[in-house]
Amino acid sequence: MRNYRLDDEGGNQEALFEWAAYQAGRMPELEYLHHVPNGGRRDKATAMKMKRQGVKAGVPDIVLPAARAGYHGLYIELKAGKNTTTKKQELWLEYLKNQGYFTAVCYRWEAAAELIEKYLLNAEELEEAGQTWGKEGKNKG
Numbered sequence: 001m002r003n004y005r006l007d008d009e010g011g012n013q014e015a016l017f018e019w020a021a022y023q024a025g026r027m028p029e030l031e032y033l034h035h036v037p038n039g040g041r042r043d044k045a046t047a048m049k050m051k052r053q054g055v056k057a058g059v060p061d062i063v064l065p066a067a068r069a070g071y072h073g074l075y076i077e078l079k080a081g082k083n084t085t086t087k088k089q090e091l092w093l094e095y096l097k098n099q100g101y102f103t104a105v106c107y108r109w110e111a112a113a114e115l116i117e118k119y120l121l122n123a124e125e126l127e128e129a130g131q132t133w134g135k136e137g138k139n140k141g
C-alpha cells in the first residue's frame with residue numbers, strides 16, 4: 001500500500017479505498033463502496049454552489065449499498081485522531097439507523113475495513129447499529 005497521512009481523515013479514506021480495491025475479488029460488493037464528498041474546506045462560491053446542488057452537512061463519509069442481515073446498507077462516518085462527530089453527523093447517523101441501515105463511527109481506516117468485512121461476510125454477528133469502531137480498542141458498542 002502507498003504511504004498515506006493517517007493523521008487526517010483524507011489519508012485514512014485513501015487507505016481504505018486502496019484496501020477495498022485489493023479486496024474486491026473476495027467481496028465484489030466493494031465495487032460499489034463510495035465516498036460522499038460533503039466535507040472539506042472550500043471557497044465560499046464553491047460551497048454555495050454545492051449547497052444548491054444538494055450537499056448537506058453531516059451526511060456520513062462512506063456508503064456501501066449492500067443489504068445484509070436485515071440492514072438496507074452500511075453508512076460509516078470515518079474519523080482520525082481526536083476528531084469527534086458533530087451534532088449534525090449524529091442526527092444523520094441516528095436517522096439512517098432508524099431507516100434500517102447499519103451505521104457506525106470508525107476511527108482509522110483499519111477499523112472501517114474490519115467493520116466492512118464483518119458486515120459483508122458475517123453481518124448476522126453485528127450488534128445493533130450505532131457503534132464506534134477502533135477508538136480505544138477494537139470495537140466499542
